Amino acid sequence: MSQRVAIEHPADDDFVTGFGAFRVLEPFGAAATDDILDSVRKRVGRAMRDFPALAHETVNVGVLYENADAQAQAFGYNRLICLPPTKPTTNVTLWHELGHVAIRVRHEDGEDVSKTSEEFCSIYSVARMAPEVIDEDRIPYLGQPSAPREEWPTLCRQALQYREENGANSHYIKRCKELLGVEQ
Numbered sequence: 193m194s195q196r197v198a199i200e201h202p203a204d205d206d207f208v209t210g211f212g213a214f215r216v217l218e219p220f221g222a223a224a225t226d227d228i229l230d231s232v233r234k235r236v237g238r239a240m241r242d243f244p245a246l247a248h249e250t251v252n253v254g255v256l257y258e259n260a261d262a263q264a265q266a267f268g269y270n271r272l273i274c275l276p277p278t279k280p281t282t283n284v285t286l287w288h289e290l291g292h293v294a295i296r297v298r299h300e301d302g303e304d305v306s307k308t309s310e311e312f313c314s315i316y317s318v319a320r321m322a323p324e325v326i327d328e329d330r331i332p333y334l335g336q337p338s339a340p341r342e343e344w345p346t347l348c349r350q351a352l353q354y355r356e357e358n359g360a361n362s363h364y365i366k367r368c369k370e371l372l373g374v375e376q
Contacts, residue, residue, distance in 0.1 A: 212246040216253045223255055223277035223293030232275060239287050242320040245294040245301075264289045268296025268307070283321070284328040288331065311365045319348035331372070334365075338373030347371040 214236050221229060232253060240246050249271055256264055256274040264281055265274040266289040274288040275281045291313045299307040306312035310333040320330055323342040330336040331344070339347060351368030358364070369376055 212240045212243070212248065213250040213283070214240060214253060215250060217255075220253055220255045220275070220277050225278065228277060228280065235283060235286055236273075236290070238325070239283070239290050239374060241291055242287065242322075243294040245297040249293070251290065251293055266290070266292035268293045282327050283325045284318070284330075284332065287317040287321050287325075288314055288332055291320070306348050306360060309365075311368075313350045314361060314370050315365070318344050319352055320344050331374075334369060334372065335374035339371070344372065 252272045254272055254274045258274045264285050271293055295305045295307055298305045314331050314333045326341050351364050354367050355364035
């Protein structure tokens with residue numbers, strides 16, 4: 193069964209009308225504990241609202257298998273994120289994986305996004321997070337910022353703006369780490 197999520201407000205305060213949907217695939221639902229399943233349903237629905245590129249898309253939630261070499265995975269072309277069914281996934285990781293899917297959608301729409309960069313995905317995803325949902329002391333592929341957590345989304349948006357103004361080869365990742373106070 194898929195669930196529809198109204199997507200109304202991206203981080204840049206433009207309003208998007210439309211609905212994104214997600215569905216928990218049967219193998220995940222069968223393997224997940226009730227607590228994990230309830231948590232994933234609530235948090236995926238919440239997270240999708242922060243990605244306007246996912247309006248009019250359906251994201252599938254599948255199983256991250258035990259032998260996977262990651263905390264979670266995304267397959268943007270298939271609109272699929274894979275999460276562990278027996279242990280909680282952090283919000284930072286969940287937003288990151290949905291970020292991969294949103295970046296893939298934007299790439300398919302012809303936008304200038306870095307579809308294979310883990311660092312870009314982390315910057316893009318944290319830029320869309322509300323500070324109160326950030327639940328880690330580190331940002332995947334970037335490190336542990338010394339800047340206050342409530343500033344991370346704004347600083348990541350500044351790094352994306354820097355990339356937009358100066359081009360994809362502008363050292364925006366280094367700039368982001370400097371803004372966040374991540375040791376280089």
